[in-house]
Amino acid sequence: MVWGPAAIRPQRQTDYRFFPSTTPIVIDNGSSHFRIGWAGESDPRITFRNIVQRPRHRSTGETVTMVGDQDPALMKYFDCTRSSCRSPFDSNVVYQFDTMEYILDYGFERLGVDGSEVDHPILMTECVYNPVSSRCRMSELLFETYGVPSIAFGVDSAFSYKYNQHHGFCNEDGFTICTGLSASHVIPFVSGEPVFGACCRTNVGGYNITEYLRQLLSLKYPYHMSNITFEKSEDLKTEHCYVALNYAEELQLFQDGTRKAEEKYRYWQLPWIPPPQEEMPSEEEIARKAALREKQGQRLREMAAAKKISKIAELEKELNGLDFLLRQLENVEEGDIPSFLSDTKYHSKQEVASAVGKVSQILRKAKGEPAEVEDSYEPSLEEKYPLINIPDNMLTPDQLKEKKKQIFMKTTTEGRLRAKQRHIDEKLQRDRENEQEEEKRIENPELYLEKLHAKYKEISEKLGQRKRMKLNGNGGNGNNNTPGSVGRGERLNAAQKERMRLLTTAAYDRGKGEDTFGAKDEDWQLYKLMSKDNDDDERDLDEAELSRITLRLQTIDPNFAAISDALSTDPPRFQPHTADDFKIVLGVERFRCPEILFQPCMVGFSQAGLDEMIGVSLRRLDTKNTDLKDRICNSILVTGGGCLFPGICPRLEVGIRPQLRFLSPLKVTLASNPTLDAWRGAALCAASSQFHIQTFTKHDYYEKGEDWVRQYQFKYDLATSEPV
Structure with missing residues (x-):
């Protein structure tokens, strides 16, 4: 071994x-x-x-x-x-x-x-x-x-x-109160011998106090649970805990936060290494970093120059190919041009010429030469997609496939042009609105800012109310339901309720009381009605308007920017840890943990405390000799490793006194x-x-x-x- x-x-x-x-x-x-x-x-x-x-x-x-x-x-x-x-x-x-x-x-x-x-x-x-x-x-x-x-x-x-x-610390007749690691005993002594038939026991000791302190500190500082070990809690208990003479008054003292309570706080500083301070770089370091940046910049410039040369070579090659194609088209008859260009992405001679002009401009721009303004010919969609207007019976199978492809490309191009035009119109509309708002602001800045704040508040409340109604119901049915007890019907908005009404009455729309839904084609139009929900669209519009107003207020009102930052729901930025983040504060825990010796119910034990155990033991002595009881209470010895708390003897006297006769002698002594x-x-x-x-x-x-x-x-x- x-x-x-x-x-x-x-x-x-x-x-x-x-x-x-x-x-x-x-x-x-x-x-x-x-x-x-x-x-x-x-x-x-x-x-x-x-x-x-x-x-x-x-x-x-x-x-x-x-x-x-x-x-x-x-x-x-x-x-x-x-x-x-x-x-x-x-x-x-x-x-x-x-x-x-x-x-x-x-x-x-x-x-x-x-x-x-x-x-x-x-x-x-x-x-x-x-x-x-x-x-x-x-x-x-x-x-x-x-x-x-x-x-x-x-x-x-x-x-x-x-x-x-x-x-000479105690007499022949007396009590001993022993608090050990896991249990506490009270034993009366008569004529120098213990009377074990009248002893009393409680399953609370020093271990329970230490474990209670460890649990309290772990709940208070969950990020330092690995440091709050049982052994460290034992040391903190031995060094800082005490027994309060009046537990309720001591709690009130800490709750009031007086200077006397502040003096009773104790602090345990955990190991903490301050973050390294950033030192100002020396001139040599600055010069070295500048040289390194210049070297990296030179390398990037060389890479950009090589890339530019490669791009110019590709553009020249493409331009030469287009010129060669354009020269070949001069020897081709007009009717044979579509078949001649079938293997290319072009459909007419004009498109090739337009491509030559575009590539030439890009090449001049790449070389840094001034671009020439030329009238570029933009073919129409009919010229770009000639097969669309030709009947199908006049086309070959390959041309039919090409026609379908051209129809799809024409539709896509038209949609893209419409979207582009719509974006341009919206931008112009926004510019006109911004100009009008700027004119209003210049005309009366205070009134304009007041109205803008009112509108921001109105839309914010509207969105918040809609969110609360969606989660908790509108509460308008008079049932006074709590947010956690609302039913499904209370959580539905107006559009959802309308859908529910349409669905539940679909079987009885003819008044016959029979479920004939689906027998006719028009019955299925019901789902089109159910799909009409403008609530989401309205919410999106409100959110977009709120974002626009928020951006506007942040631009013209600096105080609003500060308020919005304070009310922001974004997670806070990382802050470096300080010594206070690694400080354990012992306040009410100092006297709350030893209090379980007098109130075991605080940790779940339905048993008597140390002071109450004296009265239980006195009743178990089964004697009417009041002189003997007075002699016993005049020599109470407190011993055991779990009683080494300041103030335990005065607290025992305060707790034992109400259980004795009036003016009975009482003396509580701590063992040597x-x-x-x-x-x-x-x-x-x-x-x-x-x-x-x-x-x-x-x-x-x-x-x-x-x-x-x-x-x-x-x-x-x-x-x-x-x-x-």
Whole structure:
């Protein structure tokens, strides 16, 4: 088995053989961290996260086992895509003992154990009301795999309370509020011993706070989700989160946006590289670029000159061919000219002469010579297409084909000429309208601009209303329908309604009530009526007019151009990122996330909060001794890694006070070290001279069975304890 990179592993202890076999080993097996050390010492020797990961090495493909956190700089050599961090815990109960064995192997190896035998008693922490099956399998693992001589189990929060009691932070009668990674407990203590029958539990802990913070930031900054990892959220929670004394008032403070709220904002700047600034080029660089442009320009000019020479050669060749054809036509009789020109694209001698003139002008223009004005003869369509007017019975089959071709070409030419003339007429009409509008503008500019704006507004509203009616209906039937609940009939415009009317009444147009549609040819004329929809044409005309007015206003009114740019629906242009785009702002998230300890319903848990759990535990004590309840509430200890938030003790006092009698004593104290006090209390109990009577051996386990393990309970007040 290969462990993680040696550079980040905890240092291996070398004094294991110097401890006698009667010295217990203390293990705080928390769902977040694993701590192991010797009884009587102030701090654990080895501490690491209680997780296991088994990635593959990228170069060798070998599977390695990594326990605890790993150095991110070394993780690039391993493929972690198919392996995730595994914990032996489900909530705060051990259930994956294969993973637990890896963790124990690593802990004992780092402590200095040689081989697989551990010849020291073990004191291990567990959760409140740990299931008997989990305790039995843990005992079997320690006895069978490691050969441990004896074992003892105790509740971590009870050890923390006893440690703080030993140092005078709390009394014999009191409460301990322990907030762990995935659960929180409240345990009352009477005469120094925990009363587990009156304890209370909520499945909310530090993990839920971190995950809630990660979700809030991911929703707030979706473009930075890859940077908002669970580990970074854990760091942000530890550094910046706090518990509000009054949650509603704190929310109102941030909503008002006062200066006091601004002072509570915290900022996390993500890595950001500013875009490079454009530097002014030097004179040498400018000269170099100018020379390069000149070289490229010279090359383009040479290419253009070569292309011009090639074009002139082609035109001269074409002109010589036309001249030769024209000289040949002088020796051809007039009636034989059409047959002589059948293989060319020309039909008469005049067309050839006209082509000679056009090519000559193009050639002179290409050579840069002044063009000569010549009267070019343009043949008529009858002369250009002579076969059109000849009857079909006088033509050969080939001439009939040519006649069809000439008819098609004549029709196309006429249509092109009509379209050209129509465009010329429209252009002239637009020029006259522009001249008239310009005269109106010069005559009264203010009135002209006012009317133009009014017309722009009218057409815009008309188009917008038509679009709304098309999508949501006109709403004129008095049903008060919402836009999402209109029917098909409400979404139809006038032309569509007319088509629907024609279609639905077609079968009854004769008043007979019989469906005889289609029996007569005139019935099919209905579709011609249905196809008449002028709404689209009207919309196109309105849009064209709106575009013309918009262009006109942008030309004569500079303020309109600014407004149109501001109201434009075009996507914004790309703006370079700044440092503010990579800044994560922590505002209400600072106190909103820890608030789930007092209001678990915020994350979907229908359970009691920490302050309410005190009242539940008091009712479960089932005693009418008010003095005892007052003594217990006068010594409330807050411990666990999930309670390290500023303001948690005052908030607990505010929440617990309404559940007590009037003027009852109340004191909430934070543990001296909420994360280490559980191990220190266990080490203190394991160092007691009467610890050996609290343990049970492998022989006891196999002789007495699971029922005895179920009844086993550690005595925390060792001065008065008796053998179990």
